[in-house]
Amino acid sequence: MKISNETKIGIFTVVGIVILVLGYSYLRGNDVFSKSNRFYAIYQSVEGLTVSKPVLVNGFQIGQISKMSLLPNGHTVVEFKINHDYSVPANTLAKLASTDLLGSKAVVFQLGNSKEMAEDQDTLQADIQGSLAESLQPVQQKAERLISKMDSSLAAINKILNPDFQHNVDRSFNSIANSLQTLEGTTKKIDRLIGAQTSNLNSILVNANGAALNLKNSTSHLTGISRNFENVSNEIARANIGQTLNNANKAMADLQATIAKINSPQGSLGLLLNDDKIYQNLNNASANLNSLFIDLKAHPKRYVSFSVFGGKKSND
Template sequence: MKITNETKVGILAAVAIAILVIGYSFLKGNDVFSREQEFYAAYDNVEGLAVSNPVLVNGFQIGRVSALRLMENGQILAQLKINPDYEIPLSTIAHLESTSLLGSKAIVFELGRGDKYAESGDTLRASVQKDLLQQVKPVQQKAEAMISRLDSILTSLNNTISPEFQRNFNNSFASIAHILRTLESTTKTIDGMVGVQGSRLTTIFGNLESITTNLKNNNQKITAVMSNLESVTDQFARANFEQTIRNADKAVADMQTAINKVNSGQGSLGKLVNDEQLYNNLNNAAQNLDKLMIDLKAHPSRYVSFSIFGGKKD
């Protein structure tokens, strides 16, 4: 079969277009022959971020920014293509950071922890870090303020060191020297007083030493006196306690004697407790008295007789 020239030209044009597309994708950083993972991150501001900027983990590139799209709420959605050889935890945070003082941007992954991993198409948490210039600016402001204060201090010192200041400074040193001389004179006076009173101090310390020596020599006697005093107090306390115990024993013995008499039937209480006939008589007397009271309430005329006119009733 003979291939026409038009067919050859068409095939050549198709191959050229395919090579052009593949080459353009390769130059943009796209790997046409491998299936990459796609993740998304939304930012309020992506100033300086562009397509094909790298995605880094600890300075190592694992992917790139493949697309940027403005959403209806004003945020910018960044599409991230990640090498499929790396698993990204679901709690990973995608930081938008500056990588140089010139303002170059990159997405830096702060890998999370856990057993759950993000799947292709998931949206990761995003945050925007300050630029390096913005981070350096507070330090620069503090340095400028410090230099300004230092310049003010030097200017004040320069104005302070004048002939009048030098004279005052010399007068101050003269006053200090006078104070030191006065202090030296005072210490000499104190030394003289101590020397005069030295004999008295020696006598006082001698007396104190004699007292302590006497106490040391009579230590055994003092110990014996304290022991005797402790023995006397112990005997006094023991005597009171023993007397109390004897009184309690006597009271218990008397009570036991009384109980024994009651149990043996001696005395009125003993007879009342032990004589059954006396108990029965008392019980019968109580019952008869109860019947009498009942009959008295029912028929009072049998026991009480009176007349208004003084007459008698049989």
């Protein structure tokens, strides 16, 4: 059977139309050859977001935007087609994130930690992250304010830098240079003086070290003396000083009474000390006793006589 040219043209036309529709659908995010789940999110603003933009998880594309619809309240419903191979937790957050400085955006899934997985045609939580341009707006404003302040400062400097001011500045710098030269000369003199007195300074330092060492040794001795004094103070504090003083007073009173009795003429010692007659009698008795001892030594037979055989005593 021979196919006519008209039939061939018709077949090619149909195939072209099908390919065109499929390509258009693919460009719009409708992949008819792969299984996918559809999820939704509602945003207040979708500026910079278009159909076929990718859906990312940590920079990896798991799907794309397939459809966008405007609600009566001005919000936008965005439909995502996610590859059937990837599971999405129910508490996943769909964030609009900026992809470049021009404001283009994509959807970034911040996967949740729920064990329950979202099912086909579920609505996810939506969030909007500011673009890079919006993030840089505060920096830009600060830079503009800084530039304006710099312009005003430069204008003020230009007004200040007139010929008279420059002349005064030159004079000031000359004065500063002269002061620095004078200071340098003074410094050199001080250096020479210190160099000449280095030996004396060394001697002074050595003496100071010796004095410090002596002071340290003296401090140790003083510490020992202080400890001894503290021990003596503690012993005195523990001693019964009152009773000791009372005993001493009593002993002194007894001694005074004894001395009074000795000095009194009524006692033997008092008579011996105060009466001359007793002294003379004692002196005479001593002299007689001495004479008796001399005579006894010279003539012992007068006082002692004995005989072994009972003989008659002879008188000398």
